[in-house]
Amino acid sequence: MITEKNKINPLDVAMRQVDIASERLKLDPGLLEKIKHTKRELIVHFPVKMDDGSVKIFTGYRVQHNLTRGPGKGGIRYHPYVDLDEVRALAMWMTWKAAVVNIPFGGAKGGVQCDPKIMSLQELENMTRRFTWEIAMMIGPDRDIPAPDVYTNPQVMAWIMDTYSMLKGYTVPGVVTGKPLELGGSLGRFEATGKGVFITAQEAVRHLNIPMEEAHIVVQGCGNVGGIAAQYFERAGAKVIAISDSKSGIYNEKGLNISAVLDCKKRYSCVITPEAKMGEEITNEELLELDCDILVPCALESQINQKNASKIKTKLIVEGANGPTTPEADKILHDRSIFIIPDILANAGGVTVSYFEWVQNLQELLWSEEEISERLTRILRRSFTEVLHISQKEKVDMRTAALILGIGRVAEATKLRGIYP
Ligand code: NAD
Numbered sequence: 459m460i461t462e463k464n465k466i467n468p469l470d471v472a473m474r475q476v477d478i479a480s481e482r483l484k485l486d487p488g489l490l491e492k493i494k495h496t497k498r499e500l501i502v503h504f505p506v507k508m509d510d511g512s513v514k515i516f517t518g519y520r521v522q523h524n525l526t527r528g529p530g531k532g533g534i535r536y537h538p539y540v541d542l543d544e545v546r547a548l549a550m551w552m553t554w555k556a557a558v559v560n561i562p563f564g565g566a567k568g569g570v571q572c573d574p575k576i577m578s579l580q581e582l583e584n585m586t587r588r589f590t591w592e593i594a595m596m597i598g599p600d601r602d603i604p605a606p607d608v609y610t611n612p613q614v615m616a617w618i619m620d621t622y623s624m625l626k627g628y629t630v631p632g633v634v635t636g637k638p639l640e641l642g643g644s645l646g647r648f649e650a651t652g653k654g655v656f657i658t659a660q661e662a663v664r665h666l667n668i669p670m671e672e673a674h675i676v677v678q679g680c681g682n683v684g685g686i687a688a689q690y691f692e693r694a695g696a697k698v699i700a701i702s703d704s705k706s707g708i709y710n711e712k713g714l715n716i717s718a719v720l721d722c723k724k725r726y727s728c729v730i731t732p733e734a735k736m737g738e739e740i741t742n743e744e745l746l747e748l749d750c751d752i753l754v755p756c757a758l759e760s761q762i763n764q765k766n767a768s769k770i771k772t773k774l775i776v777e778g779a780n781g782p783t784t785p786e787a788d789k790i791l792h793d794r795s796i797f798i799i800p801d802i803l804a805n806a807g808g809v810t811v812s813y814f815e816w817v818q819n820l821q822e823l824l825w826s827e828e829e830i831s832e833r834l835t836r837i838l839r840r841s842f843t844e845v846l847h848i849s850q851k852e853k854v855d856m857r858t859a860a861l862i863l864g865i866g867r868v869a870e871a872t873k874l875r876g877i878y879p
Contacts, residue, residue: 465760466784468547468759469546471759471760472547472551472781474785476490476493476494476865480865482852482854485865492872496522496524497523497524499520499521500520500521500592501518502519502593504516504518505588506588508584509581516570516571516572516585517570518569518571518593520567520568521546522549522564522596523549523550523552526872527556527557527562527563528563529602529603530552530564530597531603531605531635531809531813532548532566532602532607533548533567533605534568534605535548536570536574536610536614537569537572537573537609545567546567549566551802552567552809553868554861554864556809558803558841558845559803559806559841560867561837562813567607586621590617599820603633603634603812604634605635606636612636612648615637615643618633619631619633619637619641619642622634635816636648636808642819644811644825645825645830648686650834651808652687652688652756652807653834654808655690655754656687656690657834657838658776659804661838661846662799663774666797668773668774670694670696673751673752674699675750675751675753676700676752677700679755679756679757679778679779680701680702680723681757683756683778683779684754684756684778685723687754688716689716689720692716697713698713698716699712700745701716702742702757705729706729706739707739707741708729708738708739709738709740714737719736743766746762746770749771749772752776753772753774755775755779757779758782759779760781762782762791763787764784767787768790770796774796774797775797776804777800777805778804783857798855799842800856800857802861802864803842803845810833810837810838814834845860848860
């Protein structure tokens with residue numbers, strides 16, 4: 459597991475992916491330069507009152523990578539390792555992702571370098587509100603719409619929405635997505651990313667002839683994406699044999715009771731306790747190398763890399779996380795015929811239902827859960843088919859195919875808009 463930051467720079471990974479795809483697309487060099495650059499970057503250093511009366515300075519970022527196809531869209535991450543290059547890479551992946559599922563958003567991302575695990579709720583609220591004030595000049599329903607990412611949640615979105623609304627003088631629900639339902643959040647948004655991971659996995663197992671009911675699943679990360687995806691796999695009759703959090707993992711070859719593991723995580727802040735005999739403790743490194751049918755990384759970037767790619771024993775990788783696989787690992791896995799559903803397709807359920815939430819907020823509509831589920835499923839299935847088709851036609855792996863689709867759409871839109879003035 460990568461724990462020390464900067465061992466692998468996510469922006470290098472994102473840039474290399476663009477190079478691989480753009481070679482196939484034969485992009486004009488000027489156009490390639492434009493889409494490789496972020497449009498706007500804001501770095502803020504801001505004070506926060508802590509519970510002990512002291513004042514601490516935090517550093518936060520908001521990056522808009524590309525706004526050609528619509529307003530910026532992308533989560534806000536609270537993590538000690540957040541830095542400018544990570545946020546740039548995540549913003550770039552958002553641009554390609556929105557284009558792959560063909561929704562009218564550009565790509566953006568934000569984050570604050572902090573350790574939310576050692577902060578009180580009050581400190582988190584103070585930090586969120588001040589960060590919102592600092593980036594208020596960049597965000598807005600028709601400019602850039604944040605959402606939850608690692609260690610942020612609907613409560614954080616509620617504070618952002620409230621602070622932004624106070625600044626404007628009226629309630630602006632459309633400034634963020636992933637809000638609580640009571641504040642204009644959409645039905646189905648909380649589970650959308652994990653559900654999307656499952657929907658795309660269903661398409662892949664059908665293509666690969668792997669019976670879902672007999673599949674052994676390994677999930678890294680048990681947060682919003684990993685925890686929910688694991689529940690969907692379990693409900694479909696598959697066996698989730700291992701799952702982890704940042705500290706360790708739990709493994710049971712007979713299959714875990716996911717609700718019990720998630721309950722344990724909620725109560726004791728870990729997936730395994732010495733008393734609970736639900737399975738044996740394993741490290742995150744061991745978890746990634748378990749023998750399984752479907753491996754679902756849902757934690758951080760670069761978890762599957764040159765060091766462990768040859769030891770991965772799975773048929774299918776479904777990337778719930780953003781950027782979990784490096785280009786070196788991609789090549790090794792491709793040579794070993796391991797099928798990958800890339801992040802910009804596998805976890806696009808989140809941005810898709812975020813789009814539904816935004817549409818409902820702007821038009822003051824309320825869609826039913828069935829309507830949302832049906833639209834989400836349709837969009838993800840169509841996108842999977844389009845990517846698979848490109849992969850077969852161009853004889854490239856699924857990531858390159860998805861990038862060809864996403865970058866190709868952004869490039870076309872850029873050409874049509876032209877260069878101002
Ligand atoms: P989360 O905060 O809800 O959960 C993160 C999970 O990762 C937790 O279980 C945590 O314990 C685990 N984790 C953290 N560090 C780890 C490490 N070093 N090793 C193993 N596990 C670790 O976050 P999330 O929303 O589930 O996001 C997970 C991933 O999915 C991120 O890459 C994020 O960018 C991506 N993603 C999230 C969404 C969304 O809608 N939330 C959408 C698309 C992509």
